[in-house]
Amino acid sequence: MGRALVARVHLGRADRALALQRPRGDHTVTLRRLLARLSAFLLVLLLAACASVGTPPPEARPRLVVFLVVDGLPQRQVLAYRDQLAPDGFARFLDKGAWFSQANYAHAFTVTAAGHATMLTGAYPHRTGIVANEWRDLQTGAEVYNTGDTAHRYIGHNTNPLDGTSPRNLKADTVGDVLRQADPRAKVIAISGKDRGAILPAGHRGTAYMYMGSTGRFASTTYYMQQHPAWVEAFNAARPADRWFKQEWKPLLPEAAYARSLPDNQPWYGRAGGKLPMMMGTQADDAPGPGYYTGLLRSPFADELSLEFARAAIRGEQLGQDEVPDILSVSLSGHDYVNHAYSAESRMSQDHFLQLDRMLQSFFRDLDQMVGPGRYVAVLTADHGFMPAPEVFKAQGQDGGRLNTGQFVGRVNAxxxxxxxxxxxxxxSPGSALVVNRKLLAEKRLDFDAVAERARAALLQEPGLAAAYTRRELESRSRAGAPFFEAIEKTWHKDVAGDVQYVLKPGYMASSNNATHGSPYPYDTNVPILFWGPPWVKPGRVDSRVEVVDIAPTLARMLALPPPPAAEGRPLPLP
Structure with a gap:
């Protein structure tokens, strides 16, 4: 088939898709149709160009990309318990796939939304605009949520003003967006225990489903559709989350297997403590309710439910069943909740990781049956790592501590x-930043840069602060080469981020959680990047430094697509 004929075929598919597309606000105006046609034509030309430089021909593409994210999984945990893994969970990647021991994020504020926005766009926050989970509006000081959009609501559930309902704030396209623009028949489905873990990987043209802590069901939003498809309704109607009510999360292995982890009930866990076995729900509960459903997130069970929903999506959407590639993204949120409550060094975290391992083994077995082992590529990474709790640092003779953000901001203001x-x-601002009060500045006729610089100097007098840079320094790059400047630069977007961006010292945290993340240090940036999928991936360990932004151009090449427009990574050096 000649290139001109291919272009006409793709343009025809794009026109038919637009005619069938559900309205999304005013997005179906004539201008958008013309732009869509032009974009589809340009993408066809790009595909032809890609084919001439070594990307696989369309018939050699995987029929399904299974993109797995373990929220809050540091690379050190993957290797620390390698001897306790099942034969075909994480070990499928480590023994039969390609894995990268020195995979890192390069932005400074390593949190869930920023990571999920980076993975499939191939771009850091300075391009995606997702600088944190939440931030302050620079003009009003009001809180902004990364996937908040009051124009849309959850389907069948109450929606609060700061709930995550659309990718409106995401300023970059994903691999899935590029795929669906090239061929609207492709399906991109994203699932997560968190709204941001589904919405951001889904991009602008995919479909996101998220676990609802109020009901134990999965829901999408009116950005994507007006009502759920039948397979979603059937899954929810069975109330699968209810089966763990009054059941226990029990350790997977004998007690001696956890000797390398911190014992349960550490003093710094607080009055609630934390130990296994742990019952789901309370003795006072007569039936499953919001407290129980939310509590499942801090256990292996919500992740098991997410993978069950993923299986239902494969069947319901017929993913990977035709010649058009599809993408399924599944973000498993439980590990982040467990690590926040008990730390990545805890027995709870070790057991949760091993539980995930067994879940993945079962999921891979089902993928092999439902899709076929020669038809899909599986990729696993994390949105960020996890710092050891300050008490762990101190027990090892290192400096560390807990900071109260409100108190040190108060001292800066004084x-x-x-x-x-x-x-x-x-x-x-929640994004490790200070935001200048522009309204008060105007009233008092004060100089913006003078206030920001004085705030920076005051901030650096605080114990536990490692570096800070002002808006003027970041815009002019006048401090390029200074400690952490490049990492902060990648985490900072001029339209969204704060006016004084800072980094804490190693071992210090500013959070109400028992443990957290959000720094540019290896314990937060070094995450797994694991690939499996013969014939596209050969087994092997790669020790050269790579970055998470490299995943998107790698998948784009496998799918015979150009990389997403904002991508700044390069294809991974697969063995």
Missing amino acids: QLESAFGAAPLVFG
């Missing part, structure tokens, strides 16, 4: 008030 006669001149 210094600013003394210097400029007004308060509060800065707000704390």
Whole structure:
């Protein structure tokens, strides 16, 4: 088939898809149709160009990309328990696939939304605009949620103003967006225990489903559709989350197998403690309710439910069953909740990781039967790692501590008030940043840069602070080469991020959780990148440094697509 004929075929498919497309606000106007046709034509030309430089021909593409994310999984955990893995869970990647021992994020504020936005766009927050899970509006100081969009609501569930309902804030396209723009018949489905873990990998043209802690069901939003397909309704109607009510999360292995982890009930867990076995629900509960359903997230069971929903999606959407490639993204959220509560060094975390391992083994077995082992590629990574709790650092003779953000922002404001006669001149922002109070600045006719620089100097007087840079320094790159400057630069977007961006010292955290993440240190940046999928992936370990932004161009090449437009990574050096 000649290139001109291929172009006409793809344009015809694009026109038919647009005619059948459900309305999304005012997105179906004539101009958008013309742009879609033009984009489809350009993508066909790009595909032809890609074919000439060594990317596989369309018939050699995997029929399904299974993209797995374990929220909050540091690379060190994958290797620490390798001797306890099942034969075909994580070991499928380590023994039969390609894995990268030195895979890292390169942005400074390593959190869930920023990581999930990076993976399939191939771009860091300075391009995606997803700088944190939440941030402050620069003009009003109001809180903004990364996937918040009041124009849309959850289907069949109550929706609060800051709930995640659409990818409106995502400023970059994903591999799935490129795939669906090239061929609208392709399906991109994303599933997660968290809204951001589904919406951001789904991109602008995929479909996201998220676990609802209020009901134990999965739901999408009106950004994607007005009502759920029949397979989703059938899955939810069976109430599969209810089966763990009053059941226990029990250790998978004998007690001696956990000797390398911290014992249960560490003093810094607080009054609630934490130990196994752990019952789901409380003795006072007569029936499953929001407390029980939310509690499942901090256990292996919500992840098991996510994988069950993924199986239902494969059947219901017929993923991987025709010549058009599909993408299934599944973000398993439980490990992040467990690590926040008990730390990645805990027995709880070790057991949760091993439970995930057995779940993956079962999931792979079903994928082999449902799709076929020669028809899909599986990729596994994490949105961030996890720092050891400060108490762990101190027990090892290292410096560490817990900081109260409200208190040190208050001290910074006190210094600013003394210097400029007004308060509060800065707000704390969740993205490791300070935001200048622009309204008060205008009222008092103060100089923005003078206030920001004074705030930076005051901030660096605080114990536990390693570096800080102002908006002017980041825009001008006047401090390029200074400690952490490049990592902060990648985490900072001029339209969204704060006015003084900072980094804590190693071992320090500013969070109400028992343990957390969000730093540019290896314990937070070094995550697994694992590939499996003969004939596209040969087995082998790669020790050269790679970055998570490299995943998107690698998958694009496998799918015979150009990389997403904002991607800054390069194809991984697969064995």
